[in-house]
Structures are given as structure tokens and as C-alpha cells.
Amino acid sequence: MIREDRFLISRKPYAVNLGSLRGSRTETPQGRNEYYFDGRIDAVWFRRRKGITVACIGELWDLQHPEPADARQFLEQHDDGRYGGDTHGRWDGTSYWGTGTLADQEQHLEILRPMLAGYPAIPDGYDGWWTFQPAR
Incomplete structure (x- = not known):
């Protein structure tokens, strides 16, 4: 992914919480x-x-292989945007669609309502904008 300072919705950018990177190592079927x-x-x-x-x-x-040192390296090594983000919740200003428990949905709306109202600002606690599209 590439980090851009300017927001262009046509480039399908993401803002990420750099402190939220999590994962685990899994052995390949080849072992060794x-x-x-x-x-x-x-x-x-x-x-x-x-x-x-x-x-x-x-x-x-x-x-990824090798394991990234931090969230920035994880994003910089992430070069396959075919599937985009896995959506857990979506707010259009009138209705909400989402997965998870009612508590999860309320948490989502705490972020999504002010995010949409402040379009295109990056919500507090997030870093952006990151895109899979090549630099222009």
C-alpha cells in the first residue's frame, strides 16, 4: 500500500489504526x-x-513473509488489494448495516457517525490515507 496525504475517494483510500496490528505465524504446508x-x-x-x-x-x-516489524511495514508490504477491506459496519447517515453484537454495532456507530459528518476528515486515532493504487 502507498500512503498519500491527499484524500481522493476515487483512489479507494483507507485510514488505519497503526496500534491495532495483530496476527500470528502459521507454518506452511511444506514445513521446514x-x-x-x-x-x-x-x-x-x-x-x-x-x-x-x-x-x-x-x-x-x-x-506475509517475512513477518513485518510494525504496522507501517505491514501496510507497505501489503500489495494485493483485490478484496479490499473486510467490512464490519457501514453508516450512510440514515441507516446502519453491520455484523457482531449490539455492543459492537454501538462501538462502530461511535466512530462512523462523526466520521461521515466530518467527511473527508480522518477520524481521531487513525492514520491515512493508504491506497492500493499506484502513485500518480
Whole structure:
């Protein structure tokens, strides 16, 4: 991924919580002390759905080798954006769609409501904007 200072919704950017990187090593089927790092990092992003701007919350994930030293290296090594982010919640200003418990959904809305109201500002606690698209 590439970090950009400017927000352009057309580049499908993400803002991430750099302190949320988590993951584990998993041995490859070949064994012989070979592994991959199954990493996940919390993210938020804006998208357009049927002409309406929505705020989304979820995570980005990737399988990497070698294991990254930190969240920035994880993002810089993450080069396959085919699947985008795994969405856990989405707010369009009127209705919410999401997964998880009611407590999870309330937590999501605590972030998504002010995020959408402050479009295109990055929410507190997040770093952005990160995109899979090549630099222009």
C-alpha cells in the first residue's frame, strides 16, 4: 500500500489504526521452519454506494513473509488489494448495516457517525490515507 496525504475517494483510500496490528505465524504446508504471518489491522474508509457517500469500518488483512516489524511495514508490504477491506459496519447517515453484537454495532456507530459528518476528515486515532493504487 502507498500512503498519500491527499484524500481522493476515487483512489479507494483507507485510514488505519497503526496500534491495532495483530496476527500470528502459521507454518506452511511444506514445513521446514517456513511460515507466513497472518496479519490484520483495523481500518475505516469512505465509499460511494448508489450515489451516496457511506462510512465503513472493518479491517485489512494479508499473509506475509517475512513477518513485518510494525504496522507501517505491514501496510507497505501489503500489495494485493483485490478484496479490499473486510467490512464490519457501514453508516450512510440514515441507516446502519453491520455484523457482531449490539455492543459492537454501538462501538462502530461511535466512530462512523462523526466520521461521515466530518467527511473527508480522518477520524481521531487513525492514520491515512493508504491506497492500493499506484502513485500518480
